[in-house]
Amino acid sequence: MSPDDERDYVAYVTARLPSLRRLAYNLCRDEHRADDLVQNTITRLYVHWTRSREANDLHRYVDKMLVRCFLNDQRLGWWTRVRLTARPAELPVAGADLETRAVVQAALALVPPRQRAVLVLRFLCDLPVTEIAELLGCSEGNVKSQTARGLARLRELLGRGANRLEEEEVARYGSR
Template sequence: MADRDIAFAQFVTAKADSLQRTAYLLCGDWHRAEDLTQVTFTKLYRRWHRLTDLDALDGYARQVLVRAFLSERRLGWFRREHVTAEHDDRPGPGTAPEDRLVLLAALAKVPAGQRTVLVLRYWEDLSVEDTARLLECSEGTVKSQAARGLQALRALLNVTPLSSRRGA
């Protein structure tokens, strides 16, 4: 196996789970998340010999994943999305499984554009600037989509924001 292939295999081994979890949060389906992750790795492999900035590889992989998700939506797979009662039973760090399931179900009901921004901003911990660059939109769009997405999540979860509770 060539050094190029060994390096790629090591990258895939190290990042597959993380990218798949992000894909799942974007699309809400483990099978589609696997497909998106595979598409991401296929696209990365095609360009692997040209990638020189290994420090930026995580961000680039995430960008490829998000663009694959957005392309899939544009091509019509999004219209066939069906929310089901199936869910992942793996608990997240520091989160009770019941709370995690409720949050994932609510996140699946948030519009895809807002969900994408929420995942990138709060799961991937990207800045507003990085999220805007990744989605090729303005920072204002990222801020408004995040605000609307959080508002939708709060409504679905029947949670009031902390700023509203202080006056009570």
């Protein structure tokens, strides 16, 4: 890679890092996994930088890379996602309803990965159905059905209450 290309890459990644990290965290709900997803994405971007930067919309291209890294990571064995220590404390956001946020995040963690990706992209990143379909490489109808199924599952989980969600999350991912 030429020095000019490397400077462009560093400038781009530096500017996009916070939004990539936020997207990754919303997908996997784990600070450390989010960092790993972002690292994998920007490493792949570096390898293919000269080709990647010629994309029509580089931001969407990199978001697509990140979502695909997340979905590929979900297909790996359980040992890549097991926590051997207690989960580190999450930093509170000023002015946010922390209890509601924690309950919604716990429920979202129990939604299947592809549906979770659609819900995060649709409602947290505010992307239209056409862009989500392009990012995930599927039809718009598939995005709509995944959204409907994901919302139904989320409603079902939220109807169970916070204590039940925490029990299910511990059973699925290990101790908190």
